[in-house]
Amino acid sequence: MRGLLLTRIRKDYNYQYGIIKTAIDWTVIVYFIIPLLFFTGLFYRSLWIEPPVWFDWFDWRLAALIIALSVLSSRWRTFLYEADSVFLIKRRDQVELILKKSFIYNLVFSFLETGIIIVLLLPFVINFLSVSWLSVVALWVAAASLRVSGKAAFYFTWLKFKGWELQAGVIAIAIGLIIAAFPVVWLSLYVPLAAMLPLIILMAILPVLLKNSLLSAGRILDHGLKEREYKTRLIKKMFSMSYEVDTPPRAKTRSKPWLFGYSQKIFKNAGPQQALAELFIKHYARDREFTYHIMRFFGAAGASGFFVPSGWGYLIIVSFLAFGTVMVLGQMWAQLIDQHAIGGKYKTKDAYFKVRRIFNVIVMVPYLVFAVVYFV
Numbered sequence: 001m002r003g004l005l006l007t008r009i010r011k012d013y014n015y016q017y018g019i020i021k022t023a024i025d026w027t028v029i030v031y032f033i034i035p036l037l038f039f040t041g042l043f044y045r046s047l048w049i050e051p052p053v054w055f056d057w058f059d060w061r062l063a064a065l066i067i068a069l070s071v072l073s074s075r076w077r078t079f080l081y082e083a084d085s086v087f088l089i090k091r092r093d094q095v096e097l098i099l100k101k102s103f104i105y106n107l108v109f110s111f112l113e114t115g116i117i118i119v120l121l122l123p124f125v126i127n128f129l130s131v132s133w134l135s136v137v138a139l140w141v142a143a144a145s146l147r148v149s150g151k152a153a154f155y156f157t158w159l160k161f162k163g164w165e166l167q168a169g170v171i172a173i174a175i176g177l178i179i180a181a182f183p184v185v186w187l188s189l190y191v192p193l194a195a196m197l198p199l200i201i202l203m204a205i206l207p208v209l210l211k212n213s214l215l216s217a218g219r220i221l222d223h224g225l226k227e228r229e230y231k232t233r234l235i236k237k238m239f240s241m242s243y244e245v246d247t248p249p250r251a252k253t254r255s256k257p258w259l260f261g262y263s264q265k266i267f268k269n270a271g272p273q274q275a276l277a278e279l280f281i282k283h284y285a286r287d288r289e290f291t292y293h294i295m296r297f298f299g300a301a302g303a304s305g306f307f308v309p310s311g312w313g314y315l316i317i318v319s320f321l322a323f324g325t326v327m328v329l330g331q332m333w334a335q336l337i338d339q340h341a342i343g344g345k346y347k348t349k350d351a352y353f354k355v356r357r358i359f360n361v362i363v364m365v366p367y368l369v370f371a372v373v374y375f376v
Contacts, residue, residue, distance in 0.1 A: 153173045
C-alpha cells in the first residue's frame with residue numbers, strides 16, 4: 001500500500017501515452033510537430049531580441065487576463081478507482097493517505113502547468129513591463145495558488161451539488177477567479193512580497209480546510225467516478241474528432257429543454273432550412289454542453305472589453321474568440337448531421353450548407369456588438 005499512489009500515477013501516464021501513440025505517428029511528428037516547435041521557438045526568440053510593436057497595445061492587464069483564463073481548471077486528481085469503494089472501504093486510513101498524497105500531486109502539477117504560462121509571458125513581463133525577477137517568482141506563486149484553489153473549489157462543487165446548483169456554483173467560482181486574478185497579478189508585479197505571503201499561507205492551511213471534503217474517505221465512489229471521467233478524456237476527444245469512427249451513443253437522462261419545452265414547432269410552414277434550424281435549436285437547447293462553450297466565448301469577449309486598454313488588442317482577442325466560436329459551431333453541426341447515422345443523409349443538401357452559413361453569421365453578431373460598444 002505504501003507505493004500504491006506512485007504505481008497508479010505511473011500506470012495512468014503509460015495509459016495516456018498509449019492513447020497518444022495511436023493518434024500520433026512519425027509522419028505527424030516529422031511534418032507537423034517538429035516544424036511547429038521550430039517556428040514557435042523562432043517566434044519566441046524574436047520576442048526577446050526585438051519586442052514587437054503590438055506590445056504597446058497592452059499593459060499588465062494582458063498578463064492578468066491570460067492568468068485568469070489559465071486558472072480555470074477543474075482537473076483535480078485523486079487516483080481513486082470505483083473498485084476502491086469495495087476493496088478499500090474498510091481501510092479508510094489508506095484511502096485518506098492516498099487523498100493527502102494526491103493533494104501534493106495536484107499542487108506540484110499546478111505549479112508546473114503555471115510555470116509554462118509564466119515562461120511564455122516572460123518576454124512581455126520582463127522586456128516590456130520591466131519588472132524584477134522577484135516579481136516573476138511572485139507571479140508564478142500567485143498564479144499557481146489561484147489554480148490550485150480553483151481546482152479544489154470546482155471539485156468540491158462537483159461533490160456537493162448537482163443539476164442547476166452545480167452549474168450556478170461553477171459559474172460563480174469562475175467569475176470569482178477571474179475577478180481575483182487581476183488584483184493578485186497587479187500585486188505580484190508591483191508589490192511582490194505583499195502578494196506571496198498571504199498565498200503561501202493559504203497553500204499551507206488549504207489541506208486543513210479540505211480535510212472534511214476533498215481529503216475525506218467518505219466519498220470513495222464519487223472520487224472514482226470523477227477519476228474515470230478524467231482518465232478517458234483523451235479517448236472521448238479522439239472519437240469526437242474522428243469522422244471515420246462511429247462512436248457509440250452516450251446514455252443520458254432525457255430532460256426538458258430550457259426553451260421550446262412545450263411547443264410543437266418553432267417555424268410555421270417550415271422548409272428544409274427552417275427544419276434543420278429547428279432541429280439544431282431544439283437539440284442543443286436540451287444537450288447544452290457545446291452551448292455552454294459558446295456562452296463562455298461570448299462572456300470572455302465581453303469581459304475583455306473592461307481589461308484590454310488598446311483597441312487593436314481588443315480586436316485581436318475578439319477575432320480569436322469569434323474564430324473559436326465558428327469552430328465549435330462546426331463541431332456542433334458535425335455531431336448533429338455529419339457524424340449521425342440518420343442525419344448524415346442531409347450533409348450533401350444545399351439547405352444544410354445555407355443554414356450553416358446563416359448560423360455562422362448569427363454568432364458573429366454579438367462580437368460585432370461588443371466591438372461597436374467598445375469603440376463608441
